[in-house]
Amino acid sequence: MDRMVPEQVGDWVLAELPRLNQAILREQASPGLLLTELEEHVLSCLPDVAQLSPSQAQQLIVLCGFVGASVARHYQEHTVGGTHHPEFAFGPLTVGGARIPFRAYFAALAEHTGTGHYQRDSYASLVRWNVGTVRVRLGEETMAEIPGVFDDRRIRSYTGTPGEERFFLLVKQGEVIELAVNELLAPLTRHRSSLICDKTRHSVRVATALLAELRRLLLDFAALPPEIGMPAEHFMDVFRQFAAHWTVNDIPPSGALDPEALKRDFLLGLAVENYDRQARRLFPALLDHERDELDELMDGPTLPQQLFDEIGVDEDELRFADDGDLRRLVAHHPALIDWYRLLAMHARVSGAHLMLSKKFLFKPQRQRDEAGLGDREVVSNRSGTTGMTEMFLERLTRARQDHSLAMLRPVLIAENVNGDAPAAVRSGRGAATPVSVELTG
């Protein structure tokens, strides 16, 4: 921990906050105790924001984010009508001798990071900055790497359970794989490259293998035994409830704020009406560079549109082409097979994610509703934290399945080409280069 960020605060968030959160959830301690302990061990020793470097401010955003989420949740759970005025939770909290209100201190920290960070905890703070460096490699080659802002190899969480740490790690691993995919694909839109040349076909195949690895990670997480993964009850009743509002209309943290997933949708195209408006609604909770990159992608053509331009076919006409025409087109442009596989794997990742959302949230909540057990008051389990419903997630998955090259499916299946890709890329001689995703620091 950097010196300006008191070690005591970092240690407190790693060890004491999870203990207190657990004690309050088990009704062995009152939310008032959290406020008293915070005052004594954290708020009184937070440094003046102006003295911090941007990376120190990022560390404190992570730490204060966990503090704010805990205060918000317990207040709303213990106060009648608390969800209608969540900001009241922070009333008693002030920082340092100057008694700066907690949310004003948090906003100053956010400004000081220079990243355009939101005025509450976020996907970036909980996942990307909290978890250490994750690296994606193809054989010996590093394809993408995202550092965290701590160098202690620890993952901060609300209640210190391995399942929560594993969840944050899973999401960060997912993001780094997606970044590797986007770094292969995004330059193709910028440099007006050929989308059917050998070099591009290789990049597309690597991107497909990377997405296959992401899908495998999602499926493996679902298959973990509850003791080492995360039981659905913990996800619904413990973990998600910390995504409480800090102010009435703010945007709580969510996988929906994963910028690399949003970018991939705009690169590959997604036929969902107003999808760009939906994405822009999330902009306040993103970082400056994420907003800029998304803006640029939303304005440009998708890769499938560029591909159709290059091979001189009209997407609408293609939808009505017969099998013979489609077979001839594929024979003439075998790169279409690589692009088809990429789009199909993108859809399969979405399907695996949809399965996770059903397993950990939508199905168990339906069972609770059928049994008359109702919903949680602070964070509803009937939809995602930014309000996405099961139907909306299904719609997104269907739209990804119905991608721009979906009309080739029958022809390619008949020729034994499917959406499968191994989690490795084969060289000309057939040797497999495996994809690996490592937490390095």
Ligand code: HEM
């Ligand atoms: C157990 C694991 C997971 C569960 C239960 C889960 C659940 C959910 C839920 C309920 C939503 C709706 C969110 C909202 O309304 O804001 C959502 C959206 C989303 N999540 Fe996850 N998620 C999981 C893992 C992941 C991972 C690892 C990633 C990134 C690699 C991710 C990326 C996304 C994205 C991009 C969305 C937006 C919807 C979409 O584009 O399909 N999620 N997730």
